[in-house]
Amino acid sequence: MPNEAGGLRETLAQRGVSRRDFLKFCSAMTAVLALPPRYMPRVVEALETATRPPLLWLEYQDCAGNTESLLRASKPTVAELILDVLSLDYHETVMAPAGHQAEKSLMDTVEAYKGQYLVVVEGSIPTKDGGIYCTIGGHTALDLVQEIGGNAAAIITVGTCAAYGGIPAAAPNPTDAVGVRDVVKGVPIINLPGCPMNVQNLTAVIVHYLTFGAWPATDQLGRPLFAYGSRIHDDCERRAHFDAGQFVEEWGDEGHRKGWCLYKMGCKGPETFHNCPIVRWNDGTSWPVGAGHGCVGCSEPAFWDTMSPFYRRLPSVPGFGVEATADKVGLGIVAGVAGAFALHGVASAVRAKARPLNKTKVEVEEE
Amino acid sequence: MHAVCSVRAVENALGIEIPLNAVIMRNLIEAAQYIQDHPVHFYHLHALDWVDIVSALSADPAATSDLAQSISDWPKSSTDYFAAVQAKVKAFVETGQLGPFANAYWGHPAYKLPPEANLMAVAHYLEALDWQRDIIRIHAVLGSKNPHLQTYLVGGMALAVDPNSPAVLNIERISLLTKLFTKGLEFVKQVYIPDLLAVASFYKEWASLGTGHGNYLAYGDFPLGVGDPTTHPELLYLPRGIILNKDLSTVHPVDQSKIAEYVTHSWYEYAGGDGTSLHPWEGETRPKYTGPQPPYKFLNTGEGDKYSWLKSPRYEDQPMEVGPLARMLVAYASPDAPGHASVKEKVDAVLAHLDVGPEALFSTLGRTAARGIETWVIAEAALEWLDQLTANLKTGDLRVHSGELWDPSKWPAQAQGFGMTEAPRGALGHWVQIEDGHIKHYQCVVPSTWNAGPRDGNGQRGPYEAALIGTPVADPEQPLEILRTVHSFDPCMACAAHIVDAEGQEIVSIKIQ
Ligand code: SF4
Numbered sequence: 001m002p003n004e005a006g007g008l009r010e011t012l013a014q015r016g017v018s019r020r021d022f023l024k025f026c027s028a029m030t031a032v033l034a035l036p037p038r039y040m041p042r043v044v045e046a047l048e049t050a051t052r053p054p055l056l057w058l059e060y061q062d063c064a065g066n067t068e069s070l071l072r073a074s075k076p077t078v079a080e081l082i083l084d085v086l087s088l089d090y091h092e093t094v095m096a097p098a099g100h101q102a103e104k105s106l107m108d109t110v111e112a113y114k115g116q117y118l119v120v121v122e123g124s125i126p127t128k129d130g131g132i133y134c135t136i137g138g139h140t141a142l143d144l145v146q147e148i149g150g151n152a153a154a155i156i157t158v159g160t161c162a163a164y165g166g167i168p169a170a171a172p173n174p175t176d177a178v179g180v181r182d183v184v185k186g187v188p189i190i191n192l193p194g195c196p197m198n199v200q201n202l203t204a205v206i207v208h209y210l211t212f213g214a215w216p217a218t219d220q221l222g223r224p225l226f227a228y229g230s231r232i233h234d235d236c237e238r239r240a241h242f243d244a245g246q247f248v249e250e251w252g253d254e255g256h257r258k259g260w261c262l263y264k265m266g267c268k269g270p271e272t273f274h275n276c277p278i279v280r281w282n283d284g285t286s287w288p289v290g291a292g293h294g295c296v297g298c299s300e301p302a303f304w305d306t307m308s309p310f311y312r313r314l315p316s317v318p319g320f321g322v323e324a325t326a327d328k329v330g331l332g333i334v335a336g337v338a339g340a341f342a343l344h345g346v347a348s349a350v351r352a353k354a355r356p357l358n359k360t361k362v363e364v365e366e367e
Numbered sequence: 368m369h370a371v372c373s374v375r376a377v378e379n380a381l382g383i384e385i386p387l388n389a390v391i392m393r394n395l396i397e398a399a400q401y402i403q404d405h406p407v408h409f410y411h412l413h414a415l416d417w418v419d420i421v422s423a424l425s426a427d428p429a430a431t432s433d434l435a436q437s438i439s440d441w442p443k444s445s446t447d448y449f450a451a452v453q454a455k456v457k458a459f460v461e462t463g464q465l466g467p468f469a470n471a472y473w474g475h476p477a478y479k480l481p482p483e484a485n486l487m488a489v490a491h492y493l494e495a496l497d498w499q500r501d502i503i504r505i506h507a508v509l510g511s512k513n514p515h516l517q518t519y520l521v522g523g524m525a526l527a528v529d530p531n532s533p534a535v536l537n538i539e540r541i542s543l544l545t546k547l548f549t550k551g552l553e554f555v556k557q558v559y560i561p562d563l564l565a566v567a568s569f570y571k572e573w574a575s576l577g578t579g580h581g582n583y584l585a586y587g588d589f590p591l592g593v594g595d596p597t598t599h600p601e602l603l604y605l606p607r608g609i610i611l612n613k614d615l616s617t618v619h620p621v622d623q624s625k626i627a628e629y630v631t632h633s634w635y636e637y638a639g640g641d642g643t644s645l646h647p648w649e650g651e652t653r654p655k656y657t658g659p660q661p662p663y664k665f666l667n668t669g670e671g672d673k674y675s676w677l678k679s680p681r682y683e684d685q686p687m688e689v690g691p692l693a694r695m696l697v698a699y700a701s702p703d704a705p706g707h708a709s710v711k712e713k714v715d716a717v718l719a720h721l722d723v724g725p726e727a728l729f730s731t732l733g734r735t736a737a738r739g740i741e742t743w744v745i746a747e748a749a750l751e752w753l754d755q756l757t758a759n760l761k762t763g764d765l766r767v768h769s770g771e772l773w774d775p776s777k778w779p780a781q782a783q784g785f786g787m788t789e790a791p792r793g794a795l796g797h798w799v800q801i802e803d804g805h806i807k808h809y810q811c812v813v814p815s816t817w818n819a820g821p822r823d824g825n826g827q828r829g830p831y832e833a834a835l836i837g838t839p840v841a842d843p844e845q846p847l848e849i850l851r852t853v854h855s856f857d858p859c860m861a862c863a864a865h866i867v868d869a870e871g872q873e874i875v876s877i878k879i880q
Binding site: 069082100133138141251283285287292 | 407411412415420455459462466468469471472480491495497499500501504506507509510511513517520522523524525526529533534535581618637654656661664665765766767770817836844845846848
């Protein structure tokens, strides 16, 4: 049974976490969620009284990269997350029991908390040939995600594979892999794409849910606006160099050593929506552009097909080519979010024509 | 690890030599991977096969403190500290929501540690969770983020270096790396190794269980200078080699052309028939599922049955175990290798502490111990490599990339190559064929395929299957002993292993974590 008596605050106090640290955590979360500071008391209050919702973490066609990302959680830490905030009742990689006993943990929660538990899905779902390309305990991923996910309070997909099919769905998609939204209906689904997802965004989604009893607002791809509402390019620390026409021309050249813009080295920041430049990675230590490598657009649907070759600069659609003067490029790209969506559509459509169409690409074209 | 292996394969195909800074940065990233990944395996994926959390609740915190202080100088060892950990675990258990620890094998007769050792291990389970998160920031500094670094380029690395620039790898960032690597070595020496020895001393019977074929393959890794590491094994700190049938007196050379994969018992088909084997350059990956239609309870694993999505790699038709044990054995038996002295010193110290001979290495316990020894070896070496990087920057060499062949239009019309690395879980190889600037053919042969693959065309078992033969199981419904051996390989997948008894009846199926 959940701990009805005490909320997170009380449990944390038992674990020796000071009120000061707790408030620091709440204010960090308020900031990640892009909420005005006046919301902070609400975050504090909600977390002080929340019980631990059961969470089932399901892995299908995945590389465990999002699980690794979970282990990097710092606000709160993974130990706090799984001991104090949530009840992580099933997670193949980290749970202690195995085999039948592990399946028992899963089914106990599905039966006891029907409609109340949360599900996280990592990895895509293969649908070809009756789903035989991924089975667990003799059941297909397709059956499992529909049954377990279909009875959840909500599903959070972590990583681009669970959100949109990701790398397993890349052309020629040999197993007809899809994302969770394609096969589970009638349950709220929040997508946290990325390769992998940034755990700080997962934590923030859960805190949002515990605070407001509702899921954060999302874009048409199911991504929370607080994390995917602005373009990498608009928040990038190298943007001034882009606007000034200062580009890295070769790896290790003077511009590279001075931290200039990576557009000519293939950066996909102008087509990618994610908060990497703001929250960064590994406790704010760095992020791809910060460490000298362009963005590869990993949080966009079908990025493996539409964003590659990763080192070729974005195609020269009018106003966006580096052949144009830097001023024109800058002006063209700051046309705004709507413009960026259009650009994305154009680029995807152009590339989709050059390759055999598959399901995922058609979807991108429609968007 | 796949990223570095793939760029090495292309560099090998095109004959590209990367600059020394890039060589060292790759070594440092890989070293950090070992230093973070091996302890996570030990504490978070393997320890609970040996450590009973519930028993920790009855430990005496004062006696736990005595025990901890008798084996290590690690400062977090007071009675109060262990009492606080115990109180936290108790409070957690009393919520009634056991989360990932529900339905495990607590109280199983195969658990042998006294309550105090269990409490100490639980405390370090929690400490290691925080520690690993900090250590892996090394990857963010050198490779932008973890997991899934974005920095490997054909020809070098994407992180510019300049001691005097704010936006790149500079002196401030190098001192952060020094701090993190030092913190890594401290934890390994003061917590991981003492815990490993303490736990192992209660489970010495596992030094003669879980052996398998006794064949070990290491590609070797950590080149100490400029040159293609796949064709210049003499550069490698951890050496390349093969040990056959547990014979440490001879290390055989590795010839990649002798590697081939079977699909006889795998859900694939070969154009030339499923009884044959193919070298990776000729490799075919055509799925052919013949198993039962889901939902099903059992897989058939008989003579003519296919039962796995893994192929069966073989070296000269022999199954090979890969991983930390293979690497440590090859280094131990290769006196000319740069890393030999450090490996030998530490292996001998561990064997002496446990009062066992080298034959104890060929076992479940040996596998788990080798992983710890290797972490210690690499954590020490990494600090030297960091000095090597600083020394090279001092000479004014700021190159991170060889760009002559960056543009594919300069490539030959046809090329082929292979890349070899040592992932934490073992020998990893990529084979590439390039035509007109595009990949024509690509095959990866990965560590868990070597270790976990099914029987081959000659009916020989893979290393997991062979290692499980003869494992005593106290309670078939709670096959904790099986998990010990399977987990000792550090499997890189979540799938089901099926254990079949003498009559061919499946006794239990186990989810490999
Ligand atoms: S192109 Fe990339 S590096 Fe340049 S400003 Fe935009 S996001 Fe930053």
